[in-house]
Amino acid sequence: MQRIHARLGGIGTLLSLVLLSGTALCQKLQLNDLGYLETRGLNVLAFSNQYNGFFFDEKTSGIELIHHGVRTATGGAVRLQPTPEQWDKIPVMTERTLDKKNNSIELKLRYEDYAFDSRVTVTAKDDGVMIRVSLDTPLPERLVGVAGFNLEFLPSAYFEKTFLADGRPGIFPLYPSSSVNVRPNADKIPQFNGYSTFDDRGRSEFRVPTPLATCTTLVLAPEDPERYVRIRSVNGDLMLYDGRLLAQNGWFVVRSVLPANKTGTVAEWYIEPKTVPNWTRAPVIGFSQAGYHPSQSKIAVIELDKNDTPRPTATLYRVTPEGTLVEKLTGAAEPWGRFLRYEYVRFDFSSVKDSGVYVIQYDEQRTDAFPIGAQVYSDVWHPTLDVWFPVQMDHMFVREAYRVWHGTPFLDDALQAPVNIRHFDGYWMDSTTHTKYKPLERIPGLDVGGWFDAGDFDIETWHHCTTILSFVDSWEHFNLKRDETFVDQKTRFVEIHRPDGKPDLLEQIEHGTLQLVAQFKNVGFAVRGINFPHLYAYHHLGDAATITDNLPYNPALQPYERDGRTSGTLDDRWVFTPKIPSLNYSAIAALAAASRALREYDTQLAAEALSTAQVAWEKERKEPPPVRLRMMPWFLNSAECVAALQLFVTTKDERYSRRFAELIWRQLDSALVWNIATAAQAVQYMPPDYRSKLERYVLKYRDEIGKLNQDNPYGVPIGTRGWAGNHELIGWATANYYLHKSYPTLIGRELVFKALDFLFGCHPYSNISFVSGVGTNSKMRTYGNNRADFSFIAGGVVPGVLLLKPDFPENKEDWPFLWGENECVIDICAEYIFLANAVNELLTSEGKR
Ligand SMILES: [Ca+2]
Ligand SMILES: [Ca+2]
Numbered sequence: 001m002q003r004i005h006a007r008l009g010g011i012g013t014l015l016s017l018v019l020l021s022g023t024a025l026c027q028k029l030q031l032n033d034l035g036y037l038e039t040r041g042l043n044v045l046a047f048s049n050q051y052n053g054f055f056f057d058e059k060t061s062g063i064e065l066i067h068h069g070v071r072t073a074t075g076g077a078v079r080l081q082p083t084p085e086q087w088d089k090i091p092v093m094t095e096r097t098l099d100k101k102n103n104s105i106e107l108k109l110r111y112e113d114y115a116f117d118s119r120v121t122v123t124a125k126d127d128g129v130m131i132r133v134s135l136d137t138p139l140p141e142r143l144v145g146v147a148g149f150n151l152e153f154l155p156s157a158y159f160e161k162t163f164l165a166d167g168r169p170g171i172f173p174l175y176p177s178s179s180v181n182v183r184p185n186a187d188k189i190p191q192f193n194g195y196s197t198f199d200d201r202g203r204s205e206f207r208v209p210t211p212l213a214t215c216t217t218l219v220l221a222p223e224d225p226e227r228y229v230r231i232r233s234v235n236g237d238l239m240l241y242d243g244r245l246l247a248q249n250g251w252f253v254v255r256s257v258l259p260a261n262k263t264g265t266v267a268e269w270y271i272e273p274k275t276v277p278n279w280t281r282a283p284v285i286g287f288s289q290a291g292y293h294p295s296q297s298k299i300a301v302i303e304l305d306k307n308d309t310p311r312p313t314a315t316l317y318r319v320t321p322e323g324t325l326v327e328k329l330t331g332a333a334e335p336w337g338r339f340l341r342y343e344y345v346r347f348d349f350s351s352v353k354d355s356g357v358y359v360i361q362y363d364e365q366r367t368d369a370f371p372i373g374a375q376v377y378s379d380v381w382h383p384t385l386d387v388w389f390p391v392q393m394d395h396m397f398v399r400e401a402y403r404v405w406h407g408t409p410f411l412d413d414a415l416q417a418p419v420n421i422r423h424f425d426g427y428w429m430d431s432t433t434h435t436k437y438k439p440l441e442r443i444p445g446l447d448v449g450g451w452f453d454a455g456d457f458d459i460e461t462w463h464h465c466t467t468i469l470s471f472v473d474s475w476e477h478f479n480l481k482r483d484e485t486f487v488d489q490k491t492r493f494v495e496i497h498r499p500d501g502k503p504d505l506l507e508q509i510e511h512g513t514l515q516l517v518a519q520f521k522n523v524g525f526a527v528r529g530i531n532f533p534h535l536y537a538y539h540h541l542g543d544a545a546t547i548t549d550n551l552p553y554n555p556a557l558q559p560y561e562r563d564g565r566t567s568g569t570l571d572d573r574w575v576f577t578p579k580i581p582s583l584n585y586s587a588i589a590a591l592a593a594a595s596r597a598l599r600e601y602d603t604q605l606a607a608e609a610l611s612t613a614q615v616a617w618e619k620e621r622k623e624p625p626p627v628r629l630r631m632m633p634w635f636l637n638s639a640e641c642v643a644a645l646q647l648f649v650t651t652k653d654e655r656y657s658r659r660f661a662e663l664i665w666r667q668l669d670s671a672l673v674w675n676i677a678t679a680a681q682a683v684q685y686m687p688p689d690y691r692s693k694l695e696r697y698v699l700k701y702r703d704e705i706g707k708l709n710q711d712n713p714y715g716v717p718i719g720t721r722g723w724a725g726n727h728e729l730i731g732w733a734t735a736n737y738y739l740h741k742s743y744p745t746l747i748g749r750e751l752v753f754k755a756l757d758f759l760f761g762c763h764p765y766s767n768i769s770f771v772s773g774v775g776t777n778s779k780m781r782t783y784g785n786n787r788a789d790f791s792f793i794a795g796g797v798v799p800g801v802l803l804l805k806p807d808f809p810e811n812k813e814d815w816p817f818l819w820g821e822n823e824c825v826i827d828i829c830a831e832y833i834f835l836a837n838a839v840n841e842l843l844t845s846e847g848k849r
């Protein structure tokens, strides 16, 4: 968004600087009903969000600052490293007490491994907060010199800014370049589950950063009234570290080491973040950065600070060929009300249908320019298929013009994973391999096809299945013959922007199918995934071809020794082989579907996919699921339902449709929203009475989604989990598309369009498009495998707006490392291609009505 004039109390304005110099600092923080300390321009949260025991330190927990609308500090807690990494030990918050009278929050933190308890209080004092750490018993011997109180500051919030350490000036490093010491592993507090983020090349050592500065008073960004924070340590030194020396996603850490042999207060900081008097967050004008089709409704949702005074109107200007603005429509900015921490007004400019370039102005703010036109959605999916998916292709060399995205990776796939494992990426192994292979024995034939799951490089079979299914849906519904990619499986070569006479979508379906077929052929069933044995390989950033040595492991050689064909380094990926019936059904569905799409493209692979699916189906039906999976039969039955439908569509064998009919109504009764898309997809294949029977459920579904208009001003589902909700949103809109096709009078087409509006910028926090390279202003920093470069891969769709408890929506654009906000994954991207085409089809086939 562009700002036109400096606004009183707005972001970074000259005016606010002038005001600040002559006035007092902020008012005292108050503990509000939501459980955090609040004043205008500053919130202090204390464990409003918990550390996630699954992915550990996600930089969304501990004591945190939201400073002039931006979450700039996190991780305030007793920690066991100067700059904790994601998989370092985290404290469990065992008790949190709110003291309204004293504007204070007390936390009890525990490290179970060391039976170490501490208390941390955060109390409003003067113009800031006092943080006190106290101990009832002295530090455990092992944690002396190790335990400290840390608070982490967002590097991108302090780039191009200075600090003062006891008055000595410094500049925050743009790139990590301070010093590191190497110490023996005996001194190290082990990371989670004995894993290590550091590849010490067999030397039993680890790295420790040295401080950028040591002082008792530290001022961050003295020149910037919006980022200024002063920290004074009452007892003991403050040290400022750069966490990026150990991990690119590290933050700047301020730390005080806790003293040995002491009880009572062991660390005490007074923190004073400056606030701009009467600060009011600039409005966010949510709108579609990709523009609008003339015939759809067009509603800008404007997000306002609760202290802002809503303006009565907003204006749409047309940008003329001469470069001037002509007022097209001034309309009401209708109040919608409160959602989380903001107030909302909405500006409806649906009546404007003339093709052209427009901007929206509200108050002193004007949006990026965007088009209205009949063709706006025709190409919005191109970057995803042309660029994003080719870059994700595993086992292939991928070039784009002069650039090589990656070399040919994982020619050393793969070894049978050992038994009884809980893996850091959520994979696991049972007490047996369930295969004919011994632990660490090579499973042949898996170095083919597949995609890098996400910002990481594992083969995630579940996501493969949904990706293939969605691709086949796109192929069958929209006949996407676009050809801008050259794929040669034989020489493992891919080139972007180079047509090869074959539809790219089929080349992608083939690429996923090759991996699935290989799993069944060589393992006997769909594997949970193929992933890394070492954490230091898993967190790799850069070219996938350099993660392993690409040579199969040979135990006869020494580590790091090679003989030209094999290697003594145990770095080959592991195949995780727990038996998961629902996963097998998902794979059966994907293979059955792929066999239709590939029938003419690759007859042999199509036949193999279908026979694999049919044999696997018979096997799965005969084998009762393990006891623990019978606990959630609806999930298993959902997968079986999809498999039955896909097998029926492919073969027309009524055994499959009978099984589908047996399951689907039960499924709709137990989990309506989860199953409605499958039910709707089946309408065209089932007997006529199916449609009328389903109508009852559609009515119920319509009532349910109608509530969304009261839930939030966007009228779409907004996820509340630790991973933001764009996937659910796309799934919701896709279900609406299928339902609209069969029940156009019950489910309107706007219920499909709204989701794209949201993805393209009509959402909370900012108005950036969540699809990189699509729309005027779109995500240029995402959690892809090039995130260390603060970059993106065009066409990637991010998870979007993360709702941090209790009321803070966030999607950072200056910091790519929060995966819950910014990680692009294969199934979301495939389903986005479908949705974009669904919207385009509805608007171009029905738009003239
Ligand atoms: Ca993964
Ligand atoms: Ca092609």
Ligand SMILES: [Ca+2]
Binding pocket: 412, 548, 549, 550, 551, 552, 553, 567, 569, 570, 571, 572
């Ligand atoms: Ca290897």
